[in-house]
Amino acid sequence: MPGSAQRPLLFLDVDGPLIPFGAAPQPYPTYPTGTEPLDAPANPLLTRINPEHGPRLAALPCEVVWATTWMADANECIAPRIGLPPLAVVIWPEPTDVDAQDERDGLHWKTRALVEWAAGRPFAWVDDEVTDTDRAWVASHHPADALLHRVDPRHGLTDGDYAALDSWLGQLP
Numbered sequence: 001m002p003g004s005a006q007r008p009l010l011f012l013d014v015d016g017p018l019i020p021f022g023a024a025p026q027p028y029p030t031y032p033t034g035t036e037p038l039d040a041p042a043n044p045l046l047t048r049i050n051p052e053h054g055p056r057l058a059a060l061p062c063e064v065v066w067a068t069t070w071m072a073d074a075n076e077c078i079a080p081r082i083g084l085p086p087l088a089v090v091i092w093p094e095p096t097d098v099d100a101q102d103e104r105d106g107l108h109w110k111t112r113a114l115v116e117w118a119a120g121r122p123f124a125w126v127d128d129e130v131t132d133t134d135r136a137w138v139a140s141h142h143p144a145d146a147l148l149h150r151v152d153p154r155h156g157l158t159d160g161d162y163a164a165l166d167s168w169l170g171q172l173p
């Protein structure tokens, strides 16, 4: 049984994969749970998160890491409402001139930071904004396997997305 340091990572974006958006005009189903801390600012988007994502993510053979602008708020506001323990959080570096050039090149602003965070461990990255530019950059800068999996933000994570992740994780050496 490999230790947790050997497990593949799953970098998880929130806006798009967990909080669907953009499929106006029909309203999204909501899942109010009332588990937020009483002093948390009300964020109606949180009720769009289907609590079934928690157990489904926890069942995947990987370590889930928050890779979102929610940063520490993801552990405060999202993990409890879907039944996940506090997870590791990617802290984004301050933008630099390199990032400005990346933006011109079409590289996502998260890509470099995630490859650095992975430090050679295999990873899946689940996000509604990944492109082939990011896939190519990761392929040439990351020594281990990587799956950059785009989620349709109008639907959030679907059965098909989970199947793709499960299949990819299952074929890792």
Ligand SMILES: [Mg+2]
Binding pocket: 013, 014, 015, 016, 017, 127, 128, 129
């Ligand atoms: Mg997103």
